Amino acid sequence: MKILGVRVDNYNLDETLNLVKGYLTDNRQHLIATVNPEMVVLAQKDLTFREVLNATDLNLPDGFGVILASWFLGDKLKERITGVDFVWQICALAEKLDKSVYLLGGQVKVGEAAAAKISKNFPRLKIFSGGNDCQPTDPAIIQDLSAKKPHIILAAFGHGRQEKWLAENLPRLPFVDIGLGVGGAFDFIAGKIKRAPKFLRQLGLEWLWRLILQPWRWQRILTATGRFSWLVVKARFLNN
Numbered sequence: 001m002k003i004l005g006v007r008v009d010n011y012n013l014d015e016t017l018n019l020v021k022g023y024l025t026d027n028r029q030h031l032i033a034t035v036n037p038e039m040v041v042l043a044q045k046d047l048t049f050r051e052v053l054n055a056t057d058l059n060l061p062d063g064f065g066v067i068l069a070s071w072f073l074g075d076k077l078k079e080r081i082t083g084v085d086f087v088w089q090i091c092a093l094a095e096k097l098d099k100s101v102y103l104l105g106g107q108v109k110v111g112e113a114a115a116a117k118i119s120k121n122f123p124r125l126k127i128f129s130g131g132n133d134c135q136p137t138d139p140a141i142i143q144d145l146s147a148k149k150p151h152i153i154l155a156a157f158g159h160g161r162q163e164k165w166l167a168e169n170l171p172r173l174p175f176v177d178i179g180l181g182v183g184g185a186f187d188f189i190a191g192k193i194k195r196a197p198k199f200l201r202q203l204g205l206e207w208l209w210r211l212i213l214q215p216w217r218w219q220r221i222l223t224a225t226g227r228f229s230w231l232v233v234k235a236r237f238l239n240n
Helices: 013-023 037-045 047-054 064-072 083-096 108-121 139-148 161-172 185-190 198-202 206-213 215-238
Strands: 030-035 058-061 101-105 127-130 152-156 178-181
Touching (some): 013 058, 030 047, 030 161, 037 215, 058 064, 064 215, 083 108, 108 127, 161 178
Parallel strands (some): 030 058
């Protein structure tokens, strides 16, 4: 289905993992995005970003607001699949299939800590961390990727930039099977930011948890809640 012009694919976790398993074995490149309300709002004004999102192979419904919007718009999505949880899932799959993973972007200590945490859970997984504290345009990123030749890139340049970077650069990296934008997932995996308790996640109140921990994010949280909600209501009632 499309939410405010952005495609969101309707698969549960098992169906998604079966798709991804195919992506890792079909000798083609695939771009995956984890769509949340902030990304949908950004795509309203950044048409290039919207085009990238609508051209991916798979768009996962990440934010709880995306699930609620699908219900409100009359086409209920099966399941929320968060970027943080999906990183663990794809790493588990990569270990089974003997595929390597590259954590791209984020802060140096965070990227390295996230790689160490993943490696501890999946000791047979070949994992790299690089491009930390770099601008996406830094040529050293492509050089390092070309040297290590990972099968999966988990890119953490922030939503919008990471998806556009992957769409532009995957053709230059023919050894990569999957490029996935993961936003701030490394922060959670590394333990820099504590995830909301499970009951808050189930209630869709992670935004409140983030506001408590990081009050300076209020503008982003307002975008992800207020602005997105208004646009969905407008699409439901005022555009018909």
